[in-house]
Amino acid sequence: MSLAYVILGLLQQQERTGYDLKSECFDDCIAHLWPADLAQIYRTLDKIEVQGWITCTVEVQYDRPNRKVYRITPTGEEELNQWLRTHQPLPIWREPLLVQLYFAAQLPNEAIIRLLEQEMEARRKKLDECKAHDINSSNDPKVSREEFLQQLVLELVTRREQTYLDWLDEAIEIVRIQPE
Amino acid sequence: MSLAYVILGLLQQQERTGYDLKSECFDDCIAHLWPADLAQIYRTLDKIEVQGWITCTVEVQYDRPNRKVYRITPTGEEELNQWLRTHQPLPIWREPLLVQLYFAAQLPNEAIIRLLEQEMEARRKKLDECKAHDINSSNDPKVSREEFLQQLVLELVTRREQTYLDWLDEAIEIVRIQPE
DNA sequence: TGTTAATATATGATTAATCAGATATAAGAC
Protein backbone atom coordinates (compact mmCIF):
# COMPACT_ATOMS: atom_id res chain seq x y z
CA MET A 1 0.00 0.00 0.00
CA SER A 2 1.92 2.98 -1.32
CA LEU A 3 -0.14 5.64 0.46
CA ALA A 4 1.37 4.54 3.78
CA TYR A 5 4.84 5.17 2.33
CA VAL A 6 3.89 8.53 0.87
CA ILE A 7 2.79 9.54 4.37
CA LEU A 8 5.96 8.12 5.93
CA GLY A 9 8.03 10.11 3.43
CA LEU A 10 6.17 13.31 4.25
CA LEU A 11 6.43 12.76 8.01
CA GLN A 12 10.16 12.17 7.62
CA GLN A 13 10.45 15.68 6.17
CA GLN A 14 8.69 17.09 9.25
CA GLU A 15 6.07 16.23 11.86
CA ARG A 16 2.52 16.90 10.75
CA THR A 17 -1.16 16.36 11.54
CA GLY A 18 -3.56 14.64 9.16
CA TYR A 19 -4.99 18.01 8.31
CA ASP A 20 -1.51 19.41 7.60
CA LEU A 21 -0.74 16.49 5.32
CA LYS A 22 -3.88 17.22 3.33
CA SER A 23 -3.57 20.99 3.06
CA GLU A 24 0.22 21.28 2.71
CA CYS A 25 0.99 18.16 0.66
CA PHE A 26 -1.92 16.23 -0.83
CA ASP A 27 -3.63 19.42 -2.01
CA ASP A 28 -0.35 20.68 -3.44
CA CYS A 29 2.55 18.86 -5.05
CA ILE A 30 1.46 15.33 -4.07
CA ALA A 31 -1.91 15.92 -5.77
CA HIS A 32 -0.47 14.81 -9.11
CA LEU A 33 1.58 12.01 -7.63
CA TRP A 34 -0.73 10.20 -5.24
CA PRO A 35 -4.09 11.91 -4.63
CA ALA A 36 -5.81 11.04 -1.34
CA ASP A 37 -8.68 12.50 0.64
CA LEU A 38 -8.83 13.19 4.37
CA ALA A 39 -10.80 10.02 5.11
CA GLN A 40 -8.05 7.89 3.61
CA ILE A 41 -5.28 9.91 5.25
CA TYR A 42 -6.78 9.60 8.74
CA ARG A 43 -7.41 5.89 8.36
CA THR A 44 -3.88 5.27 7.07
CA LEU A 45 -2.40 7.26 9.96
CA ASP A 46 -4.36 5.06 12.40
CA LYS A 47 -3.11 1.94 10.67
CA ILE A 48 0.58 2.81 10.62
CA GLU A 49 0.43 4.13 14.19
CA VAL A 50 -0.76 0.66 15.28
CA GLN A 51 2.15 -0.83 13.32
CA GLY A 52 4.54 1.40 15.25
CA TRP A 53 5.83 3.30 12.23
CA ILE A 54 4.66 6.67 13.61
CA THR A 55 3.77 8.08 17.01
CA CYS A 56 1.19 10.66 17.94
CA THR A 57 1.05 13.46 20.50
CA VAL A 58 -2.03 15.57 21.05
CA GLU A 59 -1.58 19.32 21.04
CA VAL A 60 -4.43 20.81 23.03
CA GLN A 61 -5.87 24.00 21.52
CA TYR A 62 -8.59 26.06 23.13
CA ASP A 63 -9.78 28.23 20.28
CA ARG A 64 -9.73 25.42 17.71
CA PRO A 65 -9.96 21.60 17.65
CA ASN A 66 -6.99 19.75 19.16
CA ARG A 67 -4.19 18.69 16.83
CA LYS A 68 -2.86 15.12 16.65
CA VAL A 69 0.74 15.58 15.60
CA TYR A 70 2.42 12.55 14.03
CA ARG A 71 6.16 11.80 13.93
CA ILE A 72 8.01 8.98 12.19
CA THR A 73 9.68 6.38 14.46
CA PRO A 74 13.06 4.65 13.83
CA THR A 75 11.07 1.55 12.82
CA GLY A 76 9.11 3.69 10.38
CA GLU A 77 12.30 5.17 8.92
CA GLU A 78 13.75 1.71 8.42
CA GLU A 79 10.49 0.49 6.86
CA LEU A 80 10.43 3.48 4.48
CA ASN A 81 14.06 3.05 3.51
CA GLN A 82 13.52 -0.61 2.67
CA TRP A 83 10.42 0.15 0.61
CA LEU A 84 12.19 2.91 -1.30
CA ARG A 85 14.81 0.38 -2.42
CA THR A 86 12.34 -2.32 -3.47
CA HIS A 87 11.02 -2.53 -7.01
CA GLN A 88 7.23 -2.29 -7.08
CA PRO A 89 5.05 -4.09 -9.66
CA LEU A 90 3.99 -1.94 -12.61
CA PRO A 91 0.67 -0.21 -11.99
CA ILE A 92 -2.20 -1.18 -14.26
CA TRP A 93 -3.59 1.60 -16.42
CA ARG A 94 -7.22 1.57 -17.42
CA GLU A 95 -8.17 4.34 -19.81
CA PRO A 96 -11.80 4.83 -20.75
CA LEU A 97 -10.81 6.77 -23.89
CA LEU A 98 -8.87 3.83 -25.27
CA VAL A 99 -11.81 1.51 -24.67
CA GLN A 100 -14.08 3.98 -26.44
CA LEU A 101 -11.73 4.21 -29.39
CA TYR A 102 -11.38 0.45 -29.52
CA PHE A 103 -15.14 0.09 -30.00
CA ALA A 104 -15.70 3.33 -31.91
CA ALA A 105 -16.09 1.83 -35.39
CA GLN A 106 -19.86 2.26 -35.14
CA LEU A 107 -19.50 6.02 -34.56
CA PRO A 108 -19.24 8.59 -37.38
CA ASN A 109 -15.82 10.22 -37.75
CA GLU A 110 -17.19 13.47 -36.42
CA ALA A 111 -18.20 11.86 -33.10
CA ILE A 112 -14.76 10.26 -32.72
CA ILE A 113 -13.07 13.59 -33.39
CA ARG A 114 -15.24 15.29 -30.77
CA LEU A 115 -14.14 12.66 -28.24
CA LEU A 116 -10.47 13.18 -29.09
CA GLU A 117 -10.81 16.95 -28.90
CA GLN A 118 -12.42 16.80 -25.48
CA GLU A 119 -9.65 14.55 -24.26
CA MET A 120 -7.09 16.97 -25.66
CA GLU A 121 -8.64 19.89 -23.82
CA ALA A 122 -8.69 17.99 -20.52
CA ARG A 123 -5.09 16.83 -20.94
CA ARG A 124 -3.84 20.29 -21.90
CA LYS A 125 -5.41 21.67 -18.74
CA LYS A 126 -3.77 18.98 -16.64
CA LEU A 127 -0.36 19.54 -18.22
CA ASP A 128 -0.62 23.26 -17.45
CA GLU A 129 -1.52 22.54 -13.84
CA CYS A 130 1.44 20.22 -13.59
CA LYS A 131 3.87 22.72 -15.06
CA ALA A 132 2.55 25.40 -12.69
CA HIS A 133 3.91 23.37 -9.76
CA ASP A 134 7.40 24.63 -10.37
CA ILE A 135 10.14 23.49 -8.07
CA ASN A 136 12.01 26.30 -6.36
CA SER A 137 15.74 25.80 -6.61
CA SER A 138 18.06 25.91 -3.62
CA ASN A 139 21.81 26.05 -3.06
CA ASP A 140 21.81 23.73 -0.08
CA PRO A 141 23.28 20.50 -1.56
CA LYS A 142 21.00 18.29 0.56
CA VAL A 143 17.91 20.16 -0.57
CA SER A 144 19.12 20.33 -4.16
CA ARG A 145 19.38 16.53 -4.30
CA GLU A 146 15.70 16.34 -3.36
CA GLU A 147 14.85 18.95 -5.94
CA PHE A 148 16.81 17.18 -8.61
CA LEU A 149 14.81 13.99 -8.04
CA GLN A 150 11.51 15.84 -7.98
CA GLN A 151 12.53 17.51 -11.21
CA LEU A 152 13.14 14.08 -12.75
CA VAL A 153 9.62 13.01 -11.78
CA LEU A 154 8.12 16.20 -13.21
CA GLU A 155 10.11 15.70 -16.40
CA LEU A 156 8.57 12.28 -16.98
CA VAL A 157 5.05 13.44 -16.23
CA THR A 158 5.22 16.38 -18.60
CA ARG A 159 6.97 14.39 -21.31
CA ARG A 160 4.33 11.70 -21.16
CA GLU A 161 1.49 14.20 -21.31
CA GLN A 162 3.19 15.77 -24.31
CA THR A 163 3.41 12.37 -26.03
CA TYR A 164 -0.30 11.94 -25.41
CA LEU A 165 -1.09 15.37 -26.83
CA ASP A 166 1.02 14.77 -29.92
CA TRP A 167 -0.74 11.47 -30.50
CA LEU A 168 -4.15 13.13 -30.09
CA ASP A 169 -3.19 15.75 -32.66
CA GLU A 170 -2.17 13.15 -35.20
CA ALA A 171 -5.12 10.90 -34.40
CA ILE A 172 -7.58 13.70 -35.08
CA GLU A 173 -5.96 14.41 -38.45
CA ILE A 174 -6.00 10.76 -39.45
CA VAL A 175 -9.60 10.17 -38.39
CA ARG A 176 -10.64 13.26 -40.36
CA ILE A 177 -9.53 11.68 -43.64
CA GLN A 178 -10.93 8.20 -42.92
CA PRO A 179 -13.69 6.94 -45.23
CA GLU A 180 -16.86 6.23 -43.24
CA MET B 1 -18.18 1.71 -14.68
CA SER B 2 -16.22 1.11 -17.87
CA LEU B 3 -16.01 -2.68 -17.50
CA ALA B 4 -19.73 -2.93 -18.23
CA TYR B 5 -19.15 -1.09 -21.52
CA VAL B 6 -16.14 -3.21 -22.46
CA ILE B 7 -18.40 -6.25 -22.05
CA LEU B 8 -21.20 -4.60 -24.02
CA GLY B 9 -18.76 -3.85 -26.82
CA LEU B 10 -17.52 -7.43 -26.89
CA LEU B 11 -21.06 -8.85 -26.83
CA GLN B 12 -21.98 -6.56 -29.70
CA GLN B 13 -19.26 -8.24 -31.77
CA GLN B 14 -20.79 -11.65 -31.02
CA GLU B 15 -22.70 -13.56 -28.35
CA ARG B 16 -20.52 -15.06 -25.65
CA THR B 17 -20.45 -16.71 -22.23
CA GLY B 18 -18.55 -15.28 -19.28
CA TYR B 19 -15.93 -17.93 -19.81
CA ASP B 20 -15.63 -17.03 -23.51
CA LEU B 21 -15.18 -13.38 -22.64
CA LYS B 22 -12.32 -14.29 -20.33
CA SER B 23 -10.50 -16.75 -22.56
CA GLU B 24 -11.07 -15.08 -25.93
CA CYS B 25 -10.91 -11.42 -24.96
CA PHE B 26 -9.72 -10.53 -21.46
CA ASP B 27 -6.84 -12.99 -21.66
CA ASP B 28 -5.92 -11.74 -25.10
CA CYS B 29 -6.15 -8.27 -26.64
CA ILE B 30 -8.24 -6.69 -23.86
CA ALA B 31 -5.65 -7.74 -21.29
CA HIS B 32 -3.67 -4.55 -21.94
CA LEU B 33 -6.72 -2.36 -22.26
CA TRP B 34 -8.95 -3.31 -19.34
CA PRO B 35 -7.83 -6.36 -17.35
CA ALA B 36 -10.55 -8.21 -15.44
CA ASP B 37 -10.83 -11.58 -13.75
CA LEU B 38 -13.68 -14.08 -14.00
CA ALA B 39 -15.20 -13.03 -10.67
CA GLN B 40 -15.60 -9.48 -11.90
CA ILE B 41 -16.84 -10.56 -15.33
CA TYR B 42 -19.57 -12.81 -13.91
CA ARG B 43 -20.70 -10.20 -11.43
CA THR B 44 -20.84 -7.51 -14.11
CA LEU B 45 -22.81 -9.80 -16.43
CA ASP B 46 -25.36 -10.32 -13.63
CA LYS B 47 -25.60 -6.59 -13.06
CA ILE B 48 -26.15 -5.57 -16.67
CA GLU B 49 -28.59 -8.42 -17.24
CA VAL B 50 -30.74 -6.99 -14.44
CA GLN B 51 -30.49 -3.58 -16.14
CA GLY B 52 -31.80 -5.16 -19.34
CA TRP B 53 -28.69 -4.41 -21.42
CA ILE B 54 -28.08 -8.09 -22.16
CA THR B 55 -30.12 -11.30 -22.15
CA CYS B 56 -29.09 -14.81 -21.31
CA THR B 57 -30.00 -18.25 -22.66
CA VAL B 58 -28.71 -21.43 -21.13
CA GLU B 59 -27.16 -23.97 -23.48
CA VAL B 60 -27.44 -27.36 -21.84
CA GLN B 61 -24.35 -29.55 -22.28
CA TYR B 62 -24.08 -33.10 -21.05
CA ASP B 63 -20.34 -33.73 -21.20
CA ARG B 64 -19.40 -30.33 -19.74
CA PRO B 65 -20.97 -27.63 -17.53
CA ASN B 66 -23.89 -25.73 -19.08
CA ARG B 67 -23.13 -22.49 -20.90
CA LYS B 68 -24.93 -19.22 -20.16
CA VAL B 69 -24.77 -17.38 -23.47
CA TYR B 70 -25.23 -13.60 -23.30
CA ARG B 71 -26.48 -11.34 -26.13
CA ILE B 72 -26.72 -7.56 -26.24
CA THR B 73 -30.27 -6.09 -26.32
CA PRO B 74 -31.40 -3.01 -28.30
CA THR B 75 -31.40 -1.11 -24.98
CA GLY B 76 -27.84 -2.30 -24.43
CA GLU B 77 -26.76 -1.19 -27.90
CA GLU B 78 -28.26 2.25 -27.34
CA GLU B 79 -26.60 2.50 -23.93
CA LEU B 80 -23.23 1.52 -25.42
CA ASN B 81 -23.56 3.94 -28.30
CA GLN B 82 -24.32 6.80 -25.93
CA TRP B 83 -21.40 5.96 -23.68
CA LEU B 84 -19.01 5.71 -26.61
CA ARG B 85 -19.88 9.32 -27.54
CA THR B 86 -19.53 10.72 -24.02
CA HIS B 87 -16.23 12.13 -22.78
CA GLN B 88 -15.06 10.32 -19.67
CA PRO B 89 -13.08 11.99 -16.86
CA LEU B 90 -9.32 11.48 -17.05
CA PRO B 91 -8.19 8.42 -15.12
CA ILE B 92 -5.93 9.02 -12.14
CA TRP B 93 -2.48 7.50 -12.37
CA ARG B 94 -0.68 6.42 -9.25
CA GLU B 95 2.86 5.23 -9.87
CA PRO B 96 4.86 3.72 -7.02
CA LEU B 97 8.16 4.36 -8.87
CA LEU B 98 7.49 8.10 -9.00
CA VAL B 99 6.73 8.16 -5.28
CA GLN B 100 9.95 6.26 -4.63
CA LEU B 101 11.95 8.67 -6.74
CA TYR B 102 10.28 11.64 -5.09
CA PHE B 103 11.55 10.51 -1.68
CA ALA B 104 14.76 8.85 -2.88
CA ALA B 105 17.18 11.59 -1.77
CA GLN B 106 18.17 9.46 1.23
CA LEU B 107 19.25 6.58 -1.02
CA PRO B 108 22.73 6.28 -2.58
CA ASN B 109 22.85 6.79 -6.36
CA GLU B 110 23.52 3.12 -6.87
CA ALA B 111 20.23 2.12 -5.19
CA ILE B 112 18.29 4.64 -7.29
CA ILE B 113 19.89 3.29 -10.45
CA ARG B 114 18.98 -0.27 -9.49
CA LEU B 115 15.37 0.84 -9.07
CA LEU B 116 15.34 2.53 -12.48
CA GLU B 117 16.93 -0.48 -14.14
CA GLN B 118 14.37 -2.86 -12.70
CA GLU B 119 11.59 -0.60 -13.90
CA MET B 120 13.19 -0.52 -17.34
CA GLU B 121 13.32 -4.29 -17.53
CA ALA B 122 9.67 -4.63 -16.53
CA ARG B 123 8.56 -1.95 -19.00
CA ARG B 124 10.57 -3.44 -21.85
CA LYS B 125 8.92 -6.78 -21.24
CA LYS B 126 5.49 -5.17 -21.23
CA LEU B 127 6.18 -3.26 -24.44
CA ASP B 128 7.25 -6.47 -26.16
CA GLU B 129 4.09 -8.23 -25.03
CA CYS B 130 2.05 -5.34 -26.36
CA LYS B 131 3.78 -5.32 -29.73
CA ALA B 132 3.30 -9.10 -30.01
CA HIS B 133 -0.46 -8.52 -30.13
CA ASP B 134 -0.32 -7.56 -33.76
CA ILE B 135 -3.51 -6.71 -35.53
CA ASN B 136 -4.22 -8.82 -38.60
CA SER B 137 -5.22 -6.65 -41.54
CA SER B 138 -8.34 -7.26 -43.60
CA ASN B 139 -9.76 -5.99 -46.88
CA ASP B 140 -13.35 -5.86 -45.68
CA PRO B 141 -13.91 -2.07 -45.26
CA LYS B 142 -16.11 -2.56 -42.17
CA VAL B 143 -13.47 -4.73 -40.49
CA SER B 144 -10.65 -2.46 -41.58
CA ARG B 145 -12.30 0.49 -39.83
CA GLU B 146 -12.20 -1.47 -36.59
CA GLU B 147 -8.61 -2.44 -37.20
CA PHE B 148 -7.65 1.13 -37.97
CA LEU B 149 -9.02 2.27 -34.60
CA GLN B 150 -7.36 -0.58 -32.73
CA GLN B 151 -4.12 0.34 -34.46
CA LEU B 152 -4.51 3.90 -33.20
CA VAL B 153 -4.87 2.62 -29.63
CA LEU B 154 -1.84 0.37 -29.99
CA GLU B 155 0.14 3.25 -31.42
CA LEU B 156 -0.48 5.38 -28.33
CA VAL B 157 0.33 2.58 -25.93
CA THR B 158 3.64 1.74 -27.58
CA ARG B 159 4.58 5.38 -28.04
CA ARG B 160 3.95 6.08 -24.39
CA GLU B 161 5.96 3.07 -23.25
CA GLN B 162 8.78 4.24 -25.51
CA THR B 163 8.67 7.70 -23.93
CA TYR B 164 8.93 6.06 -20.53
CA LEU B 165 11.88 3.93 -21.63
CA ASP B 166 13.70 6.92 -23.12
CA TRP B 167 13.21 8.83 -19.90
CA LEU B 168 14.49 5.89 -17.86
CA ASP B 169 17.61 5.75 -20.02
CA GLU B 170 18.34 9.41 -19.54
CA ALA B 171 17.44 9.32 -15.85
CA ILE B 172 19.93 6.54 -15.21
CA GLU B 173 22.68 8.49 -16.95
CA ILE B 174 21.95 11.66 -15.00
CA VAL B 175 21.73 9.93 -11.62
CA ARG B 176 25.06 8.25 -12.35
CA ILE B 177 26.87 11.60 -12.45
CA GLN B 178 25.08 13.13 -9.45
CA PRO B 179 27.23 14.03 -6.43
CA GLU B 180 26.04 12.11 -3.37
C1' DT C 1 -27.34 39.21 10.25
C1' DG C 2 -26.66 35.17 8.02
C1' DT C 3 -23.57 32.39 5.24
C1' DT C 4 -19.47 30.47 3.95
C1' DA C 5 -14.65 29.10 4.61
C1' DA C 6 -11.01 27.53 7.58
C1' DT C 7 -9.50 24.61 11.31
C1' DA C 8 -9.50 19.77 13.00
C1' DT C 9 -10.97 14.84 13.53
C1' DA C 10 -13.68 11.02 12.48
C1' DT C 11 -17.19 7.33 10.85
C1' DG C 12 -20.38 5.00 7.53
C1' DA C 13 -21.39 3.44 3.03
C1' DT C 14 -20.32 2.19 -1.41
C1' DT C 15 -17.62 1.01 -5.54
C1' DA C 16 -14.02 -1.36 -8.23
C1' DA C 17 -10.71 -4.52 -8.18
C1' DT C 18 -8.22 -8.47 -6.41
C1' DC C 19 -7.47 -12.93 -4.22
C1' DA C 20 -8.87 -17.32 -2.83
C1' DG C 21 -11.66 -20.97 -3.19
C1' DA C 22 -15.96 -24.27 -4.12
C1' DT C 23 -18.22 -27.20 -7.50
C1' DA C 24 -18.13 -30.68 -11.27
C1' DT C 25 -16.68 -33.32 -15.48
C1' DA C 26 -13.64 -34.78 -19.21
C1' DA C 27 -9.43 -34.86 -21.84
C1' DG C 28 -4.69 -35.24 -22.09
C1' DA C 29 0.10 -35.74 -20.15
C1' DC C 30 3.53 -38.50 -17.81
Next chain:
DNA sequence: GTCTTATATCTGATTAATCATATATTAACA
Protein backbone atom coordinates in the same frame (compact mmCIF):
# COMPACT_ATOMS: atom_id res chain seq x y z
C1' DG D 1 -2.96 -44.79 -12.65
C1' DT D 2 -2.41 -40.22 -11.14
C1' DC D 3 -2.00 -35.46 -11.92
C1' DT D 4 -2.86 -31.42 -14.37
C1' DT D 5 -5.37 -28.62 -17.61
C1' DA D 6 -9.55 -27.15 -19.80
C1' DT D 7 -14.35 -26.35 -19.47
C1' DA D 8 -17.93 -23.69 -16.90
C1' DT D 9 -20.21 -20.97 -13.07
C1' DC D 10 -20.23 -18.69 -8.77
C1' DT D 11 -19.51 -16.94 -3.82
C1' DG D 12 -16.89 -14.94 0.05
C1' DA D 13 -13.51 -11.89 1.76
C1' DT D 14 -10.56 -8.16 1.53
C1' DT D 15 -8.29 -3.91 -0.13
C1' DA D 16 -8.03 0.81 -1.96
C1' DA D 17 -10.36 4.55 -3.13
C1' DT D 18 -14.30 7.65 -3.16
C1' DC D 19 -18.34 10.08 -1.43
C1' DA D 20 -21.12 11.77 2.09
C1' DT D 21 -21.71 13.25 6.46
C1' DA D 22 -21.17 14.43 11.70
C1' DT D 23 -19.05 17.43 15.09
C1' DA D 24 -17.50 22.02 16.84
C1' DT D 25 -15.42 26.63 16.87
C1' DT D 26 -13.74 30.92 14.81
C1' DA D 27 -12.98 34.28 11.27
C1' DA D 28 -14.18 36.57 7.23
C1' DC D 29 -17.49 38.15 3.98
C1' DA D 30 -21.67 40.20 2.03
